[in-house]
Amino acid sequence: MRHLAILGSTGSIGTSTLDVVLAHPERLSVAALAAGRNRELLKAQCEVFRPRCVSVGSKADADWLRSNLPYRPDLHWGDEGLLACALHPEVDTVLAAIVGSAGLASTEAALRAGRRVCVANKESLVVGGALMHEAARAGGGQLLPVDSEHAALHQLLDGRAPATIREVRITASGGPFRDWPLDRIRRATIAEALNHPTWKMGPKITIDSATLMNKGLEVIEASVLFGLSADQVAVTVHPQSQVHAMVGFRDGTYQLQVCANDMKLPIQYCLLYPDQQPGPVAPYSWDQARAWTFEAPDLERFPCLELAFEALRTGGTAPALLNAANEVAVAAFLQGRLPFWDIQACNRDTLARIPAGPLGSLEQVLDADRAARRHAEGWVRTRARSFGCP
Numbered sequence: 342m343r344h345l346a347i348l349g350s351t352g353s354i355g356t357s358t359l360d361v362v363l364a365h366p367e368r369l370s371v372a373a374l375a376a377g378r379n380r381e382l383l384k385a386q387c388e389v390f391r392p393r394c395v396s397v398g399s400k401a402d403a404d405w406l407r408s409n410l411p412y413r414p415d416l417h418w419g420d421e422g423l424l425a426c427a428l429h430p431e432v433d434t435v436l437a438a439i440v441g442s443a444g445l446a447s448t449e450a451a452l453r454a455g456r457r458v459c460v461a462n463k464e465s466l467v468v469g470g471a472l473m474h475e476a477a478r479a480g481g482g483q484l485l486p487v488d489s490e491h492a493a494l495h496q497l498l499d500g501r502a503p504a505t506i507r508e509v510r511i512t513a514s515g516g517p518f519r520d521w522p523l524d525r526i527r528r529a530t531i532a533e534a535l536n537h538p539t540w541k542m543g544p545k546i547t548i549d550s551a552t553l554m555n556k557g558l559e560v561i562e563a564s565v566l567f568g569l570s571a572d573q574v575a576v577t578v579h580p581q582s583q584v585h586a587m588v589g590f591r592d593g594t595y596q597l598q599v600c601a602n603d604m605k606l607p608i609q610y611c612l613l614y615p616d617q618q619p620g621p622v623a624p625y626s627w628d629q630a631r632a633w634t635f636e637a638p639d640l641e642r643f644p645c646l647e648l649a650f651e652a653l654r655t656g657g658t659a660p661a662l663l664n665a666a667n668e669v670a671v672a673a674f675l676q677g678r679l680p681f682w683d684i685q686a687c688n689r690d691t692l693a694r695i696p697a698g699p700l701g702s703l704e705q706v707l708d709a710d711r712a713a714r715r716h717a718e719g720w721v722r723t724r725a726r727s728f729g730c731p
């Protein structure tokens with residue numbers, strides 16, 4: 342039996358994880374739940390799963406839960422609450438599914454405390470990947486990737502050394518603007534960018550999918566997770582999202598991983614690893630006619646992907662700088678303060694102006710994150726004023 346802490350239980354990945362738990366009552370139980378602002382959904386989840394440890398974004402919401410829950414869990418809030426859930430003595434497995442670099446400290450602490458950490462929160466790997474490996478080594482923790490492409494690569498690579506393969510390829514759906522000409526992409530609205538063709542996800546990752554920044558973050562994540570150089574990671578656009586990743590061997594052959602585009606599959610893969618069991622998703626059907634297509638990404642229309650390769654090649658804190666700028670720019674776009682095309686411009690300017698340093702400690706990463714945020718926020722303010730926004 343695995344005893345889970347689900348960090349980000351009210352989000353898209355969090356709720357899918359609870360569906361996986363319900364499908365495996367004899368193997369999975371919930372010991373801790375942490376969320377941000379959605380106290381009503383968190384309360385409903387607590388009533389079903391009765392976790393011992395619960396955390397929410399603010400003290401006011403923790404007090405509200407204390408008054409409204411029909412039992413008395415250990416109640417926490419804020420960043421301390423995330424740590425309390427991840428490190429609760431009953432917990433042996435952490436599902437890290439909050440958004441952005443806010444997930445860094447809890448992921449690191451859980452690995453250092455010897456937990457299995459199933460990481461959906463790709464930003465924490467992008468920002469501090471080497472530190473996560475170091476924490477896992479020091480504490481005996483185990484890092485498993487929930488991102489569908491990386492779970493697929495984990496399955497395909499099966500522990501192979503990076504030097505024994507030629508390349509890995511992760512696929513991209515291409516997002517809602519795959520076929521759009523550049524001048525239409527420049528003017529894309531929030532509603533258009535949130536309208537993802539194949540995946541239903543939280544707003545931040547959905548915008549990242551529209552800019553292909555999500556694929557860029559995943560390129561860095563693949564390099565970090567599997568010890569691959571920038572030249573060993575490539576992206577292929579595959580609009581049907583059925584092939585999730587490929588491994589290319591030295592003799593020119595490839596192995597592909599195929600499954601339905603449902604996040605419950607990679608979540609279950611990580612939670613039950615190395616066991617593979619029937620779960621809440623039906624096996625892939627080969628009886629219906631299907632057409633799969635593959636194409637190269639267009640870096641002129643989707644420059645964020647190129648910026649990610651640039652940051653990966655620069656190394657050190659460059660991925661952390663890019664990630665922080667992108668978090669600021671996406672939030673501003675979602676608030677209507679920045680046009681869609683300016684997300685890449687903000688990211689590019691931050692990477693160009695804030696020098697990357699070495700990635701030696703969590704403090705260095707957090708300093709880089711803060712410096713990039715400050716710069717990007719200033720950049721956004723100047724641009725927003727030019728459009729008459731506050």
Ligand SMILES: NC(=O)c1ccc[n+]([C@@H]2O[C@H](COP(=O)([O-])OP(=O)(O)OC[C@H]3O[C@@H](n4cnc5c(N)ncnc54)[C@H](OP(=O)(O)O)[C@@H]3O)[C@@H](O)[C@H]2O)c1
Pocket residue numbers: 348349350351352353354355375376377378379380397398419423437438439440441443461462463464487488489540541542543544545546604
């Ligand atoms: N969705 C997918 O299919 C998918 C696929 C692969 C990877 N991922 C990655 O998984 C992560 C989660 O994505 P998502 O789509 O599930 O996002 P989401 O639907 O927006 O959910 C985010 C969750 O994190 C919580 N949260 C956010 N900031 C927090 C904070 N500071 N403290 C505590 N809780 C906080 C939110 O709580 P409230 O809602 O209660 O405020 C919510 O439960 C992201 O890193 C994303 O890139 C997602």
